Amino acid sequence: AAGVIQSPRHLIKEKRETATLKCYPIPRHDTVYWYQQGPGQDPQFLISFYEKMQSDKGSIPDRFSAQQFSDYHSELNMSSLELGDSALYFCASSTQGRTSGYNEQFFGPGTRLTVL
Amino acid sequence: GQSLEQPSEVTAVEGAIVQINCTYQTSGFYGLSWYQQHDGGAPTFLSYNALDGLEETGRFSSFLSRSDSYGYLLLQELQMKDSASYFCAVSSYGQNFVFGPGTRLSVLP
Numbered sequence: 001a002a003g004v005i006q007s008p009r010h011l012i013k014e015k016r017e018t019a020t021l022k023c024y025p026i027p028r029h030d031t032v033y034w035y036q037q038g039p040g041q042d043p044q045f046l047i048s049f050y051e052k053m054q055s056d057k058g059s060i061p062d063r064f065s066a067q068q069f070s071d072y073h074s075e076l077n078m079s080s081l082e083l084g085d086s087a088l089y090f091c092a093s094s095t096q097g098r099t100s101g102y103n104e105q106f107f108g109p110g111t112r113l114t115v116l
Numbered sequence: 117g118q119s120l121e122q123p124s125e126v127t128a129v130e131g132a133i134v135q136i137n138c139t140y141q142t143s144g145f146y147g148l149s150w151y152q153q154h155d156g157g158a159p160t161f162l163s164y165n166a167l168d169g170l171e172e173t174g175r176f177s178s179f180l181s182r183s184d185s186y187g188y189l190l191l192q193e194l195q196m197k198d199s200a201s202y203f204c205a206v207s208s209y210g211q212n213f214v215f216g217p218g219t220r221l222s223v224l225p
Binding site for chain 1: 146147149157158159160161164203205207211212213214215216217218
C-alpha cells in the first residue's frame with residue numbers, strides 16, 4: 001500500500017539559510033499535517049491543510065510557511081534557520097476532515113534537519 | 117488550552133501486562149488516540165476511543181472514561197519489539213490535534 005513520502009530524508013543547512021521540505025500524502029487523503037519533533041520530545045503540531053486550504057495552525061514560527069498544491073503535495077518552507085530548528089519533521093495525512101473526531105493519521109518517515 | 121499527562125517511563129518484562137495512563141484537559145473533546153513510535157521511526161496509529169469503554173485490538177487494548185478525562189493503553193503478552201514510546205493524543209472540536217509528552221516503555225528479557 002502507498003505510504004506518505006517525504007523528501008529529503010536528511011538535510012544539513014547553515015544558520016540563516018533556507019530549507020524546503022516536501023510531503024506527498026497517501027492518494028485520496030484530504031488532510032495533511034506537519035509536525036516538528038525534537039530529541040526526546042513529543043511531536044509538536046505546526047500546521048495542517050484540508051483540501052489544499054490551511055485548516056489549523058499550531059506552534060509554527062513566523063519564519064516558516066507551508067502550502068498544499070493542486071496535486072495535494074505539501075511543502076514546508078523554513079527561512080532564517082536557527083540552531084534550534086534542528087529536529088525531525090514529520091508529515092502525516094488522513095482521510096478525515098478537520099472537524100472529524102476520528103483522526104487516524106499516517107505518518108511519513110520524516111526529514112531530519114540539522115542546522116549547523 | 118489543552119494539556120495531556122502521561123508517565124515518562126514504564127518498565128516491564130517479556131510476557132507481562134503493562135498499562136500506560138493518560139489524563140487530559142481540553143474543551144470540545146472528540147476522542148483519544150494512541151500512537152507508537154520506535155526510536156528514529158515515525159509514529160504509528162494504534163487505537164482511537166470516542167466513547168467510554170474498552171476497545172481491543174489483538175494484544176493492545178485502549179480504554180476511555182470521558183467523565184474522568186482519563187484513558188489508558190493496555191499491552192498484553194509483552195514482546196521485546198514493544199519497546200518504544202507511546203503517545204496519547206486528543207482530538208477536540210475546533211482545536212489542534214495534540215500529542216501527550218509520551219511514555220517510554222522498556223521491555224526486559
